[in-house]
Amino acid sequence: MKKKFLALLMASVMMLGLAACSSSSDATTEGTDATTEEGGDTASGDLPTVGVLIYKYDDTYISTVRNSLQAALDGKATVEMQDGKGDQATQNDQLDVMISKGVDVLCVNMVDAKAASGVVEKASAAGIPTIFFNREPDTEVIKSYEKACFIGTNAIDAGKMQGDIIKDLMDAHPEYDLNGDGKVQYVMFQGEPDNPEAIARTQYSVEQAVANGLQMEQVGETQVCNWDTETAQKAMEAMLAANEGKIELVIANNDGMAIGCIAALSNIGYNTGAEGAPYVPVIGVDATDAAKDAIAKGQMSATVLQDGDAMGKAIAAAALNAAAGKEFLDGTDYVYDDTGVAVRIPYAPYTGE
Ligand code: CA
Secondary structure, eight states: OHHHHHHHHHHHHHHHHHHHHHHHHHHHHHHHHHHGGGTOOSGGGGOOEEEEEESOSSOHHHHHHHHHHHHHHTTTOEEEEEEOTTOHHHHHHHHHHHHHHTOSEEEEOOSSGGGHHHHHHHHHHHTOOEEEESSOOOHHHHHTSTTEEEEEOOHHHHHHHHHHHHHHHHHHOGGGOTTOSSEEEEEEEESOSSOHHHHHHHHHHHHHHHHTTOEEEEOSOOEEOTTOHHHHHHHHHHHHHHHTTOOOEEEESSHHHHHHHHHHHHHTTSSOOSTTOOOOOEEOSBOOHHHHHHHHTTSOOBEEEEOHHHHHHHHHHHHHHHHTTSOTTTTSSOOOOTTSSEEEOOEEEEOOO
């Protein structure tokens, strides 16, 4: 008991020490910032400030991007980051604050991509280079400001990759054709109704499967579940109540909804991961930890890896260039696509193999 107490005491002393360390280093950083104008002689005194606006922190994929961006800028820039909490008005206010603070570069993950023209207006008036990422504004809006660019993915590619995965799955598993009619009876779970990314995934997953030679037949209506796990679970429960045994594939625009579908399936004994349990293949997009886990447990077939880590690194590289007064892609391996203002981070299939 005594030993344990001592160990605890030691641990808390160490933690206090750490806390003291980190707070003193914070103080040092602030102090250095304050003396920058007098020509601070440490490297940190010259650090640029990168303002980052996130559409909402509570998004698994965006969290990956956020952490990667933060890590890539560590020691190279002071990062000011704000959570838009899914509200464009909140994000507009945060933008105003960042501009008034005089950040050197803005990295903006729009809540509503259609509101990007307002961001361009304010950022260009202040002369602050702006990198939009993940949620894509109209190309014309980006082009309207010479110090703006976009870093994201190609919405169509995620859908096409799902279509390729479907083809591979069905070829490898003829038993998935439950009714033996040579067609794939599928259900579709869509993110938001008007989100271009969601629309493209819904459309191109099926189109690509058809282009690959499959016959696709939708069961029921497309279920719009706003990327949300619980909403998708409820919708899938209703789908199963009406069509149990007739669904041969679940296609979801993201892993969050795919996980909801798996919960609904496993509640009635499907996709439990147990040997011999009935199984309906489920595919998603994002390669979240929950999806990777479900794939490893045999509850899910595949997902599409949206490489948040690579995205964060690309944003950081462009931001540091811009803050140094250079062109966004200067000295990097990134290239613009044919719009001339957008960089596309590629997707990859993930099957856990
Ligand atoms: Ca069939």
